Amino acid sequence: MDWLTATRSFCVLAELGSFTKAAEHQGISASAMSKRIDWLERHLGQSLFIRTTRQVNLTEQGLHFFPRARDWLAQFEALIETAQSEQSELQGSLKIAATQAVGSSVLMPKIEQFLAQHPQITIHLNVLAPGEPPDLQHDVVITRYNESFDSVSHKGTRLFDYQMQLFGAPEYLARCDEITCVEDLAAHKMLLSSYYHKVGGVVLEDGRLFEFTNYNFVTDHLDAILKAAVQGIGLLFIAPSYIERELSSGALVPILPDIRSEVKQLWAYYPKASYTPRKTRLFIEHLKTTL
Numbered sequence: 001m002d003w004l005t006a007t008r009s010f011c012v013l014a015e016l017g018s019f020t021k022a023a024e025h026q027g028i029s030a031s032a033m034s035k036r037i038d039w040l041e042r043h044l045g046q047s048l049f050i051r052t053t054r055q056v057n058l059t060e061q062g063l064h065f066f067p068r069a070r071d072w073l074a075q076f077e078a079l080i081e082t083a084q085s086e087q088s089e090l091q092g093s094l095k096i097a098a099t100q101a102v103g104s105s106v107l108m109p110k111i112e113q114f115l116a117q118h119p120q121i122t123i124h125l126n127v128l129a130p131g132e133p134p135d136l137q138h139d140v141v142i143t144r145y146n147e148s149f150d151s152v153s154h155k156g157t158r159l160f161d162y163q164m165q166l167f168g169a170p171e172y173l174a175r176c177d178e179i180t181c182v183e184d185l186a187a188h189k190m191l192l193s194s195y196y197h198k199v200g201g202v203v204l205e206d207g208r209l210f211e212f213t214n215y216n217f218v219t220d221h222l223d224a225i226l227k228a229a230v231q232g233i234g235l236l237f238i239a240p241s242y243i244e245r246e247l248s249s250g251a252l253v254p255i256l257p258d259i260r261s262e263v264k265q266l267w268a269y270y271p272k273a274s275y276t277p278r279k280t281r282l283f284i285e286h287l288k289t290t291l
Contacts, residue, residue: 004076006040007069009033010048014066015136017056025137071273078275090118090279097128097135098142101193101222102266105242106291107142114286121279130195130220134269139280142287145265155276156269157284160291162239164202164261167252172232179255182210189216189234191225202237203262210237226252237261266291 013022013033023033041048048062058066098107103125111123126138134141134154145158166185179185182204190212196202197218201211217228226243229236230251236243246252268284270276 001036001039003040003043004073006036006043008073009036010040011066011070011073013037013049013056014058014062019056074273074275077277089120090282091120092279093122093124094140094279094283095124095126095138096140096142096283097126097138099130100127100220101242102142103127104222105244106266107287110287110290113290114283117286118279118282130193131198136271139270139277140283141269143267143269145267151269151272153272154269155272156267157288159266159268159287161263161265162241163205163263164237164239165257166235166237166255166259167229167243167247168235168255169230169232169251170253172235173253173255175232182208182256182259185210185235186214189214191215191217191228191234191236193225194218194220196237205260205262207262239264 009022009026012025013019016022016025019030019033023030026033037049044061044065046061046065047059048065050057050059096107096111107125111125115121115123128141128143131146132143133146134143134151136153141154142159145156173179176188177184179188192212192215196212197215200213201209204210216234217225219225219228222242225236226246228234230246235255236252240247243252268287270280270284
């Protein structure tokens with residue numbers, strides 16, 4: 001056992017709060033993870049965790065040790081990266097989290113470009129539940145800006161602004177009365193993500209609240225909600241950048257094109273540390289340049 005291995009395992013366990021999850025993250029058994037923590041506690045002469053049958057929590061000593069351990073690991077990674085020339089090829093893995101809609105429609109083309117430029121990088125793209133805050137398991141988390149999110153563990157940078165608009169299938173519009181104003185939408189079923197089903201509405205550009213009171217389909221699967229819209233099951237409030245393919249083919253068309261949501265922002269969040277890994281910096285710069 002060595003200090004670096006044990007400290008890395010400690011930080012993962014502190015973030016995940018579960019020996020099983022931490023062991024899976026590290027690619028080892030739960031008993032091996034326990035032995036690493038035992039080694040660290042024995043050499044520090046301190047108890048770092050309170051263990052129960054359901055969860056693992058940091059002791060007071062663990063709470064003091066955690067930020068220092070995280071900073072030390074970041075400094076070690078910075079030392080390794082500095083030893084490698086800034087001109088050298090990027091290597092290793094980059095863990096990214098984003099909602100399913102953002103991942104499939106916005107990020108995938110940019111990930112393809114990034115991998116073409118840096119073929120030695122491996123990207124893990126995981127699904128983030130809509131409205132879920134960033135976590136320390138990922139190098140970069142792409143999500144909508146939330147002004148109430150005040151994190152002591154993350155930094156953030158704005159990627160781009162967007163507005164949502166209303167869309168429907170031509171076949172759907174052909175069989176219903178003409179939609180001339182927002183009030184007409186009360187007679188039409190909406191297709192919603194779980195997030196907007198929960199919040200119940202969207203603020204429009206003019207400050208009005210458009211409430212989602214009449215809906216017939218709720219899902220976080222972008223392909224499913226787009227298929228439902230194309231099939232004429234209901235109408236969809238969404239950012240145009242998510243449906244470029246459907247718009248170009250004519251499968252979906254704008255409804256009330258002057259009606260837009262308030263301006264929203266897509267942000268990239270990443271762990272707050274004294275040093276941001278080069279692969280994280282370059283990926284975020286790639287997104288900001290190409291989006």
